[in-house]
Amino acid sequence: MWLYEKKLQYPVKVSKCDPMMAKYLMEQYGGADGELSAALRYLNQRYSIPNEVIGLLTDIGTEEFSHLEMIATMIYKLTKDATPEQLKAAGLGEHYVMHDHALYYQNSAGDAFTATYLQAKGDPIADLYEDIAAEEKARATYQWLIDMTDDVDLQDGLKFLREREIVHSQRFREAVEILKVERDKQKFF
């Protein structure tokens, strides 16, 4: 089960009216390397991985949901007051027709989220390497998102999220180190 804290993991501030940035941010909302993909991927892998790593997947998977919430807040702030004309100019005309101002799990190109973004091979090393790659791809996506805006307040939130990807990658790499030792070997001191 989960406990919910009614606040964001890191404060989200958006200072520039830029609905097109909302479209780009959707890559991290419902994209292949986005926060929803990450959260579902890690939480699902917990059931078929050695005990030592289950807690790590729970912790990181949970944190990904708090990142999803930050991205949602950014997208909401950037679109909530946009007129249909502004949304159309931002490339979100189709989004408006289908969803009005609602958020939707889709990537920056408008493709709907799909479970095929998730990977679960059941092999612990394969899955952890998948997770490391996912973190690096998310880190890169945040870099390109930072490049796409000159709003320093939005950049601040994106930089926080990028740094978290680096820490997560570090932890997954440590998990591989834990699993690759000769675990059944007798220890002599």
Place this chain on the structure above:
Amino acid sequence: MHKYSSYKTYTPYISKYDPCPPMKVKSYSTPINLYLGFQPMNLPQYQAREALQKGTLWPALYSPYEKVKMRKPLFSKPQTQPELQPEEEEMD
């Protein structure tokens, strides 16, 4: 531990016939997780507020990205090995 820079640069081939003005230097991030291995015990920590702002509790894990620095061609002579002044971090 060895020195580490949070990004690397390289100089791609530039043709005489490229249609657009060339980007002489390309760069890519090389964050700390590539080098650290197991995180050592008892590393120095940020104060809570700074840790939140940085996104990590440990200075050793902080690996920032600055778009201006990344995108600007830093070096005039593209064929020489570029030196990496910014964000050079010593780790022990």
